[in-house]
Amino acid sequence: MRQRKYFAIFLSLIGGALLLIANVEPTSEANAAKSKLNVKNLEVDEFFKNHDGTFVLRDMKNEKTFVYNNERANQQFAPQSTFKVPNSLIGLQVGAVKDEYHIKYWDGVERELAVWNQDHTLGSAMRNSVVWYYQAMARDIGGNRMEKWVQDISYGNEDISGGIDQFWLSSSLKISPKEQAEFMETLYKENLPFDKDIMKTVKRIMIQKEGDHYTLYGKTGQGSGLGWYVGFIETENQAYSFAANIAGTSTDAKNITMGILKKYYLMTE
Known part of the structure; x- marks a missing residue:
């Protein structure tokens, strides 16, 4: 017993x-x-072994900024297709497009990516980075309205002199990675001078990936040996904006970002 x-x-x-x-x-x-x-400082050297680049991570809750390669983070570059985010906001605000389902019809010109060679909505044009759609929308916005809004949101150097459908593509408009992260924070917090429903729409069409505990919003950009990936990630109790900028492709910039977000437990499955 x-x-x-x-x-x-x-x-x-x-x-x-x-x-x-x-x-x-x-x-x-x-x-x-x-x-x-x-x-x-961000301890992310392992992600930049094959690329000259920078990464900016902004803790939007605690207002702290972490930077890898501060010199490049302050240097201005052409935004390339990351400008599709402000372009969408401006286009919706001035009525150049009605909503995320607004269709623009393909002109029949064969372009380098097969997915571009078809009709697109604003939402699908954002997801597939369809240059011709956004060029057409920029022309509909017009130079005067575009310049006013780019200045109102203090976007980079605010220079659209490179042509209404070219200024963001390896042309006159420049923005730094730090400025990109700050712009993304302002969009996330809906503190830009656009209607609230418009900012919510653009954030919605930026969604790239959703997990059980996070939602990732982002936009790539690429051109002239430059790769961008910018956006923000929202977790259960945190939110961070980010900007990756490298000498390379947008795919590389996105992969680097995903690796860093996973390392710091912001992306978990």
């Missing part, structure tokens, strides 16, 4: 220990993940 009693006590102690471990481990992991961002 005494042996049975001791054995029962032993099992009870083992069960309690296992329960304690089960309760402690997730907390420890969560704390470890949280502490990853309590640094002065």
Whole structure:
């Protein structure tokens, strides 16, 4: 009887220990993940072994900015197709397009990507980065209105002199990675001078990936040996804007961003 009693006590102690471990481990992991961002500089050298580049991560809740390669982060570059984000906001605000379902019809000209050679809505043009759609919308917006809005939102150097359907494509308009991250933060917080429903629409068509605990919003840009990936990520209790800029492709910039977000536990499955 005494042996049975001791054995029962032993099992009870083992069960309690296992329960304690089960309760402690997730907390420890969560704390470890949280502490990853309590640094002065991003520790992301491994992601830039094959690329000259920069990465800006903005903690929008605590108003902290983490930067890899500060010199490049402050240098202005052509926004390329990342300008599709402000272009969408402006186009919707002035009525150049009605909503995310507004169709523009393909002109029959064969372009380099097969997916471009068809009719598109604003939403599909954003997802597939359809240059001709946004060029047509920019022409509908017009030079005067475009210039006013680019100035109103303080977008980069605000220079659209390179032509109404070319100024963002390796041309006159320039913006730095830090400015990109700041612009994305302002969009996320809906503090831009656009109607609220318009900002919500543009954020919706920027969604790239959704997990159980996060939603990733972003836009690529590429041209003249330059790759961009900009946007923001929203988790259950955090939100960060970001900008990756590299000497390379937009695919590389996006892959680098995803790797960094996973390293810092912002993207989890």
